[in-house]
Amino acid sequence: MTFDTVIHGGTVVTAEGQFQGDVGIAEGRIAAVAERIEGGARRIDAGGRLVLPGGIEAHAHIAQESSAGVMSADDYLSGSISAAFGGNSSFIPFAAQHRGQSVDEVIATYDARGARSVIDYSYHLIISDPTPEVLQDQLPRAFARGITSFKVFMTYDLMNLGDAGMLDILTVARTHGAITMVHAENNDMVKWMNRQLAARGLTAPKYHAISRPELAEEEAIHRAIQLAKLVDAPLFIVHVSTARGAEIVRQEKFNGARLFAETCPQYLALTRDDLDRPGMEGAKFICSPPLRGADTQAALWHHIAQGTFESVSSDHAPYRFDETGKFLNGADAPYPKIANGMPGIAARLPWLFSEGVVKGRITAEQFVALSSTNAARTFGCTTKGQIAPGMDADIAIWNPETRRVVTQADMHDNMDYTPFEGMELQGVPEIVMTRGEVIVEHGSLKAREGQGRFFGRAPVDPRGRQGYLAPEFDPAQNFGTVLR
Numbered sequence: 001m002t003f004d005t006v007i008h009g010g011t012v013v014t015a016e017g018q019f020q021g022d023v024g025i026a027e028g029r030i031a032a033v034a035e036r037i038e039g040g041a042r043r044i045d046a047g048g049r050l051v052l053p054g055g056i057e058a059h060a061h062i063a064q065e066s067s068a069g070v071m072s073a074d075d076y077l078s079g080s081i082s083a084a085f086g087g088n089s090s091f092i093p094f095a096a097q098h099r100g101q102s103v104d105e106v107i108a109t110y111d112a113r114g115a116r117s118v119i120d121y122s123y124h125l126i127i128s129d130p131t132p133e134v135l136q137d138q139l140p141r142a143f144a145r146g147i148t149s150f151k152v153f154m155t156y157d158l159m160n161l162g163d164a165g166m167l168d169i170l171t172v173a174r175t176h177g178a179i180t181m182v183h184a185e186n187n188d189m190v191k192w193m194n195r196q197l198a199a200r201g202l203t204a205p206k207y208h209a210i211s212r213p214e215l216a217e218e219e220a221i222h223r224a225i226q227l228a229k230l231v232d233a234p235l236f237i238v239h240v241s242t243a244r245g246a247e248i249v250r251q252e253k254f255n256g257a258r259l260f261a262e263t264c265p266q267y268l269a270l271t272r273d274d275l276d277r278p279g280m281e282g283a284k285f286i287c288s289p290p291l292r293g294a295d296t297q298a299a300l301w302h303h304i305a306q307g308t309f310e311s312v313s314s315d316h317a318p319y320r321f322d323e324t325g326k327f328l329n330g331a332d333a334p335y336p337k338i339a340n341g342m343p344g345i346a347a348r349l350p351w352l353f354s355e356g357v358v359k360g361r362i363t364a365e366q367f368v369a370l371s372s373t374n375a376a377r378t379f380g381c382t383t384k385g386q387i388a389p390g391m392d393a394d395i396a397i398w399n400p401e402t403r404r405v406v407t408q409a410d411m412h413d414n415m416d417y418t419p420f421e422g423m424e425l426q427g428v429p430e431i432v433m434t435r436g437e438v439i440v441e442h443g444s445l446k447a448r449e450g451q452g453r454f455f456g457r458a459p460v461d462p463r464g465r466q467g468y469l470a471p472e473f474d475p476a477q478n479f480g481t482v483l484r
Helices: 078-083 103-114 132-144 164-177 185-201 207-211 214-230 243-254 270-276 281-285 295-305 346-360 364-378
Strands: 003-014 018-024 031-034 042-045 050-053 055-057 086-090 094-096 124-126 148-153 181-182 236-237 259-263 395-405 424-434 437-441
Touching: 018 055, 050 094, 050 364, 055 364, 078 086, 078 424, 078 437, 086 395, 086 424, 094 103, 103 124, 103 132, 132 164, 148 164, 148 243, 148 424, 164 181, 164 214, 164 424, 185 207, 185 214, 207 270, 214 236, 214 243, 243 259, 243 295, 259 295, 295 364, 346 364, 346 395
Parallel strands: 003 042, 003 050, 055 086, 094 124, 124 148, 148 181, 181 236, 236 259
Antiparallel strands: 003 018, 018 031, 050 395, 395 424, 424 437
């Protein structure tokens, strides 16, 4: 066999194990994995390094307007470059529908934006206006194109669908083999807390954490799961930030719910104390759900190690620390008027490797699962997330010994800060490949604008999760009336 590239002498790590071996690449695909492979038009010596599947960033906001009208700082060029420097070979950002928009219009807009990407990309649709036309015509058409995940919100007035709207989306998603993602926070709890704090003049950034209680997330996670169980639809809980929220997910998964979940590095690396930095510095750390305490970090690490979460995603939401981003509503804006989110797409995997693998909290195999393989399986990326013959040659070669201190310059994005500034990390992706082409090599960008491709995705595969049959939907118990 003739190979375009052979990666030799490395330690190949998959979600199932690791071994010394070579990887042969031909026409953008992995053609062979063996103990030793000769030849190759290009030979890459990976001696002493780890050969991993390229990361799949499955939660990022790229070239996306928020419901408040704030455009994220990163477009598909800068965002994909930043992702690549962080060890990612592909990503699935959100394509947001706002009230009054058709899904067809949204997809056309993001197709134009995505064409600049240097890595492969797909979309999760955000649905905020589930009209009958959207539910009956537009979402099925998006699914037929391979957009098999939809996100809904239980908070924010301009995005919140209410329980009935969620049930409509969940039912459509289940019918077409898609998965529904949910931002779970109790909207009325948050709004009530905002009013109480505002009445007392407590509007500095640090009060953002108080305004969104842990109970607001925990209640909404529980409610979202019950809604999904009613119609037996797969559900993905995004950015779990609380110990009790994670425990609810664990228990429901144990009982067979078709349930998936993630957490994010910021909930493991930062705490609510960061919101209390001098002046308005705390605005850099405003995200929702908010940062919690150190005790929560320990609980989330436990759930990561025990398999509660499918992935650790960045929730990259890049709003600059200026009037175009965080302070669109003024330099002294109260916390509810400060743009909500923080960057992290380049730091996600180096941080997780250093704090997880190097410090012994997770294995290298778990790192691969959390960074790539599980996302591929959950979201139907059938040719990505594994080092095996026939898969896309999306590969990252990591030096597990290299140490570096995080700086904003290393993020390669359009931001003016990183919340991980000054942290010392061990483990660096030295070479990153998308479909066999080197896009990052020893700190240099080798990619060209627009070389990434849109990829459609397969239906969700809920095997191993038995699901839930509500008695009201059981023909044996409901007098023969079938509602499904």
